Amino acid sequence: MSGSTVSKKKGPKRPAKAAAAVTAEQCRDWYHQLCLLRRFEEKAAEAYSLGKIGGFCHLYIGQEAVGVGVMAALREDDYIVTSYREHGLALARGVPARSIMAELYGKADGCSGGKGGSMHLFDVSRNFLGGHAIVGGQIPLGTGMAFAAKYRGTDQVSVSFFGEAAANIGSFHESLNMASLWKLPAVYVLENNGYGMGTAIARATANMDLFHRAYSYDMEAEAVDGQDVLAVRDAMERAVERARTKSEPTLLEMQTYRYVGHSMSDAAHGTYRTKDEVEEYRKRDPLVILAAFMKKQGMIDDDGLKAMDDEVKAEVQEALDYAEQSPDPAPEALYTDVYAEDG
Amino acid sequence: MVTMTYRDALNEALREEMQRDERVFLMGEEVGEYDGAYKVSRGLLKEFGPMRVVDTPIAELGFTGLGAGAAMVGLRPVIELMTWNFALLAIDQIVNSIAKLRYMSGGQVSVPMVIRGPNGAALQLAAQHSQAFEAWYAYIPGLKVVMPATPADAKGLLKSAIRDDDPVVFMEGEMLYNLKGEVPEGDITIPIGSADVKRAGSDVTIVCHSKTVAPALKAADRLAEEDISAEVVDLRTIRPMDTDTILTSVSKTNRCVVAEEGWPFCGVGAQVVDNIQRNIFDELDAPVIRVTGEDVPMPYNKRLEKAAKVDATKIVAAAKRVLYLE
Known part of the structure; x- marks a missing residue:
């Protein structure tokens, strides 16, 4: 259940120790979250198709284990920044589904007051400090939050999520260098879903072992099975421990896959990848993997899994109803929040 | 009144604000051990130590964005750019993150930071080192752009900029640093937005x-x-x-x-x-x-x-x- 670990001195190896113990309660919670992320995105896609959600809308379907596993290893006072594919990450952090759906609808009750939309979800009360929509732009920000934790002498950890395409942009390299140079409590979660929009990683990246890039900066790194929530959680716990106790950064390459298009405006397959490829990856679905584990451990049966899924579907419907009924921001909201004095 | 240079007025403002508020730190290329490329930060590393006067790699995008992240969670960074010509490397963070975070977050996030350094031409530095960029930043809602011309204004406005809850683009000049003038004594601030x-x-x-x-x-x-x-x-x-x-x-x-x-x-x-x-x-x-x-x-x-x-x-x-x- 654990991802492979690579030491720069000894080369790839399996961790000596098996995965940390998990309880049935934890697994049920994670399965509930995986369902929530999946069903929320399916509902968002539906609403988008009906014209209820505008702009760009990047779904997280297929990658859910990364968000759920990473958040499981964090404390409430840790900091999180992400890219624009962040609905699932916000949900996994505990931002209420209704306030996320209302934001996708651009409504006043949205978590960013209707001013951010799909790509700019914020919830400061949960230290969820944004979806950021310029590739790689959030990585220096997350690094700065780690700097602030060290500056203040707290043991908070800052997590920056980004896609594998962002590993080719300058902000990634500048940030990792400074984080390692200054020993900042940062965890860099690289979600490698294989494609930067429609460009396969092999067409854009000379060395596809992305976690190796950490070694240029004398930083610890792991490649992790991003479809397995337990493997993700375990790797993240190691990284968080390193950050919290030793104030050292880590790069985690989460090997994952999105079943859907880059955004709602492109097809899941046909142009840059085949249907067969997508189907092949679906065999390693994060929900299926965790369900199989739980059943094997006798934590749950099929009826129990279905009951959880039904519960989530009701929760998502409630979020949608809430978004539908929420008002648009007041006209004067156009001019507020530009500067502090604007209120 | 005390007569001092524009450079020393900025130095005093930085020192006084760092003494007043421990959230304030200075970060940039050569600000510490070198005492500042133009000596604006002279003596500050010695007084405040390496956590508050931070020498950076040459990575304008990275350390400007790092400052923004620190500001988002409550610190008050002063990011020194060796010149505004080099800010072109950082402009994605200034325009796409720093200027917009308050608005995009529906007012939840503040970015109280100062980005400062010399702007425009000095003497015979040629095309890439002689550009005046204030119009670029003044164009952007969410930023304030402050450009003092005298030592007194430099001190009073830098103090106001550091205390401001919004990001301030603070533009100085190589040809201004040696300018001498009368500066009022004490904790004097000049309001941003006053000609x-x-x-x-x-x-x-x-x-x-x-x-x-x-x-x-x-x-x-x-x-x-x-x-x-x-x-x-x-x-x-x-x-x-x-x-x-x-x-x-x-x-x-x-x-x-x-x-x-x-x-x-x-x-x-x-x-x-x-x-x-x-x-x-x-x-x-x-x-x-x-x-x-x-x-x-x-x-x-x-x-x-x-x-x-x-x-x-x-x-x-x-x-x-x-x-x-x-």
Whole structure:
């Protein structure tokens, strides 16, 4: 259940120790979250198709284990920044589904007051400090939050999520260098879903072992099975421990896959990848993997899994109803929040 | 009052604010061990230590963004850019993150930071090191742009910028650092968004800022020799612009010249002219004339460089044109 670990001195190896113990309660919670992320995105896609959600809308379907596993290893006072594919990450952090759906609808009750939309979800009360929509732009920000934790002498950890395409942009390299140079409590979660929009990683990246890039900066790194929530959680716990106790950064390459298009405006397959490829990856679905584990451990049966899924579907419907009924921001909201004095 | 250089005024402002508020830190290239590329941060590493005076790699995008992240969670970074020419490497963070985070988050996130360094040309540094960028940043809602021309303004405005809850682009000048002037003693701040009448007059208004203030004052001296009374209005802050002070002056003189170091196309002066014509068109006795840097990349050759820059002679000529004397 654990991802492979690579030491720069000894080369790839399996961790000596098996995965940390998990309880049935934890697994049920994670399965509930995986369902929530999946069903929320399916509902968002539906609403988008009906014209209820505008702009760009990047779904997280297929990658859910990364968000759920990473958040499981964090404390409430840790900091999180992400890219624009962040609905699932916000949900996994505990931002209420209704306030996320209302934001996708651009409504006043949205978590960013209707001013951010799909790509700019914020919830400061949960230290969820944004979806950021310029590739790689959030990585220096997350690094700065780690700097602030060290500056203040707290043991908070800052997590920056980004896609594998962002590993080719300058902000990634500048940030990792400074984080390692200054020993900042940062965890860099690289979600490698294989494609930067429609460009396969092999067409854009000379060395596809992305976690190796950490070694240029004398930083610890792991490649992790991003479809397995337990493997993700375990790797993240190691990284968080390193950050919290030793104030050292880590790069985690989460090997994952999105079943859907880059955004709602492109097809899941046909142009840059085949249907067969997508189907092949679906065999390693994060929900299926965790369900199989739980059943094997006798934590749950099929009826129990279905009951959880039904519960989530009701929760998502409630979020949608809430978004539908929420008002648009007041006209004067156009001019507020530009500067502090604007209120 | 104490006489000091513009450089030392900035240094005092930084020191006093760092003493006053432990959330304030200085980060940038050569700010620590080297004591500052232009010595603005002289002595600060010794006084405050390496956690608060941080030497960075040459990675403008990275450390400007890092400062923004620290500001998002409550610190008050002062990010020093060796010059604003190098800020082009950081401009994605300044425009896409720093300026917009408050708005995109529906008011949840503040980015109280100062990004500062010298702007515009010095002497014979050629095209890539001689650019005035204030119009670029003043264009962006969410940013404030502050450009002091004197030691007193430098100190008072930097203190205000550090205390401001919004991001402030703070532009200095290599050619200003050695400028001496009287600076009030004590904890004096100058409000952001307030222009200053540097010289009172009645015949023509010269609106200027930063490095065009000195040539504007020199031009006013020369005009006085010909019995022309020029009023010199120093904008001090480009955004928010103190339109009231400009309009009050031009309503009195009925004629106006706007001088700026930067290029003419879409420059700061265009905004000043727009404010004047929209609000007090009937007060004008002549079209407003702009004096700007020439519309070319800066040449290295000394004579060509001089020809490209704004100077008192060009301002005097423009003032005479709006007075229909030439």
